[in-house]
Amino acid sequence: MSQKTSIPLFSVAGKQYRVVVEARDDRVLSYNLESDSTAVSDDVDKNGLLFGADIVVLDSVNSGTGRTKLGDFCRNIIEPVFKELHLESRTIRTQSPDSVTQLARTFKTTAKTTIVLFLSGDTTISEFLNNLPQGSAGGLTGKSSVVLLPLPFGSGNAWATSLQILCPVTAFRNLLHNNLKPTRFPLYRATFPNSYEIVFFIIFSVGFHANLLHLCQEPRFDNLGVEKFQLAAQEILDTYRLDYSFHIPTKTTPVQLAYFALINTPNLEKTYKPSPMSDPLKQQLHLLGYSATLKQPDLVARIMKGYENKTGDDISGDGVLYEALESDFSITLRDTPESSSRTAFDICCDGHLLNMLQLQVKGAPFDGKISIKFINDYSDLDLQVLVPSS
Known part of the structure; x- marks a missing residue:
């Protein structure tokens, strides 16, 4: 009614x-x-x-x-x-x-x-x-x-x-x-190896979040409502490797993550708050990563915790990487096309779906570096x- x-x-x-x-x-x-x-x-x-x-x-x-x-x-x-x-x-x-x-x-x-x-x-x-x-x-x-x-x-x-x-x-x-x-x-501006640039103000992701948005674009999900995200998420959990290697600015050695995101807003949906320390009006990104070593139930629990988080919560620790970044930096995807599937290079940037394999200099060796710039003007x-x- x-x-x-x-x-x-x-x-x-x-x-x-x-x-x-x-x-x-x-x-x-x-x-x-x-x-x-x-x-x-x-x-x-x-x-x-x-x-x-x-x-x-x-x-x-x-x-x-x-x-x-x-x-x-x-x-x-x-x-x-x-x-x-x-x-x-x-x-x-x-x-x-x-x-x-x-x-x-x-x-x-x-x-x-x-x-x-x-x-x-x-x-x-x-x-x-x-x-x-x-x-x-x-x-x-x-x-x-x-x-x-x-x-x-x-x-x-x-x-x-x-x-x-x-x-x-x-x-x-x-x-x-x-x-x-x-x-x-x-x-914020992301610049890729072939000099393509995109500006974002909400989220830049690789791994599970990007995989989910990419998969939901397949025609078989067209006639489904919100349940398509549940079905696609389960398919990713069951069939994707979800073990992606990154160089990030806050670590001296590579990190292995199932989920990687740079987030400017606390919420991604009305009731989903994965980055509770983010402020959409503050020039600051939060790096959010869920470890690739987490078992599937534990990874799902970390992802779903976004429905429980309260503003200001520090969610770092126990398989969760959560750090603030306040100046220009770069990240590097260390996986290579020879050793990884195409899904390892899926990117989502404020709803725009990209793939790192298509952002390379033609004829050059694969380059996984992405530069992130804080824009002042x-x-x-x-x-x-x-x-x-x-």
Whole structure:
């Protein structure tokens, strides 16, 4: 049976607006904007950031469970609210896999501040950031600010959840009431042997996590829901070697790991917190590794502990490598194509699926080195994210 929840949104011109959300089993079925006459005074902050900025709404229509007519948050809530408040905005609905890339590559603004609302998951935001104009001369003086607001409409929503943006309606209400503050956030660049680069802000992984995301892309998992992750995980545990060799900056000798990740956010899902000491707004990566010597039940227990971790927990020890890194470094995959399967070279970077074998200099011997750089001045734009004020 579905349940309906009414969430107050704002009051203006003698009307009080609210969003009625209908959901079943944590899945939203519909968003409906309703209003009643009220004697309550206007409570929208028209001196707030929203009213002095250009506004872009980027709706990744295939993210999460996709969009239905009743569940279209952009058409049913955002657009009529902006019309009521006489706010001009530009809405972009993804029409093809490269829609976000093309938007970012041609992104120009003459406004002092542009707010971009993402109705998407993490990968869409990553695609946008990775394709923005670069070549900055350095410093923030004179730059236009591009302020992102991630509304959680993806599958994992790691960034939004870690920023305490848990409900799209509440986040939108906070935007209208100027209860969100723009804050700069860290970015990191991974550079591979063939000079290919990718910027990330959530996770860079090799081993079990990357294997899982790669395997779930196979067509045989297409018609499955969240159970595909359980089935794929068990297949990996049963059939993959899960014994990968790394040189890492904090150890003088190689380490053997079943799971390796560089993580910037505490959460990877709403209830899954594998890196409880991470802070998405702090320029610091946590290296998380689970030892290859762990028996399968013990490895599974370490992975599943992410559902129990509390903010600030130190999870290091007992087969778990957990260390903070705060400056540029490199890692090296020591496995070779001659001795290992292709899965040993699977990489996941904020949802982008790569393989180290395809990131080599043509004709050169295999090189497992990956350089990680902490970026201080990434774009021609001053990039910020909106987070709750308190």
